[in-house]
Amino acid sequence: MKNLLLLVLLFTSIISIHAQSIVIKADSYLDVRTGKIISPAYIHTENGVIKSINPKVLPKGIQTVDLTGKILLPGLMDMHVHLDGDFKGSWDYVYKESASQGTVRAVVNAEKTLMAGFTTIRSIGQLHITPELIDVAVSEASDKGMIAAPRIIPSGHMISINGGHGDISLGLAEGLVTVGPNDGIINGKYDAIEAVRYQIKHGAKFIKMHATAGVLSMEDAIGAQQLSNEEMKTIVDEASRHHIKVAAHAHGT
CATH class of the missing domain: 2.30.40.10 (Urease, subunit C, domain 1)
Known part of the structure; x- marks a missing residue:
């Protein structure tokens, strides 16, 4: 028009x-x-x-x-974005870039998203392997009017099993990058509690978990279950105690 x-x-x-x-x-x-x-x-x-x-x-x-x-x-709303992501070419920036560099990338993407007509977005998982939560920082800057960006609902790091769809260290040499619950990578329910609490502590407004495999997983079956039922229940229970909602990556089988 x-x-x-x-x-x-x-x-x-x-x-x-x-x-x-x-x-x-x-x-x-x-x-x-x-x-x-x-x-x-x-x-x-x-x-x-x-x-x-x-x-x-x-x-x-x-x-x-x-x-x-x-x-x-x-204004339009987009409920699935990765603000710090660039889906053209190599993914090596997610572990080579610092949190500062990732934040600059996210700010640029946030402005592009705003100018495309989206005034509210849900940032559904950080890609950079950094302890800092990039989407939280950009969300706070947007709320303060410091940058041109939509209203951003941040989730921090995605919660995934070790070696799962949300494990950004997949494909790297063993020991090159160490990831754990603070980065969203868990083994068992106690790691799940720690991961949820870390994201919320540092400003996440909802939690993203990877219930199943996906196109980046090692399994041949994209819909294979990854998080156990116990881990998923633990994540939801812990988030609910903080009145925080949970979104799930979940392919059908």
Whole structure:
């Protein structure tokens, strides 16, 4: 659609998500409930939250963003991203890069994601083998308005069995990289508890676990179970105690 301009929340993110009050003026907006284009479009926001659409009276002296000639639509959400990932070419950056380098990569990807129209994303597992949680740092920077990025729900390191689909050290020479519960790699329920607690301690807002194998696993069967029933129950129970939800990578068989 010509002159389609993404979203009310995109502009409040880029211009000033923390501004107290803004009116975004455009030719029209998409009403997602009815599927109709509504004209005109006056979107009143406060602190990044929509307060009213086409109010009868606009607040006096309010900051106005003039997008004449444009159409607004709500922000999109992506529930499965790896912010620090680059899926072109070699994967060796995940263990060669420092946390700082991985964070720069994630910030670049976050801005690209925002400019593609996504205002909320769920970062579903860090790829870099570093003790620091990269997606948490980028999420906090986004919340503070320090970078142009969507709202980010971070998970920290993915939880996987040793040698499983989420073990980023797969394929490396033995002893080259050491990984453990803090990195999300577990052997048994006690490691599972430690892994969950580490991610939450350092800012994860949900937990990602790898219940089954996948395209990066050593097994031929992508749907092979990897985490044991006991390990999965332990992960969910521990996260639930902290009122944290769990997402699972789980291929069918």
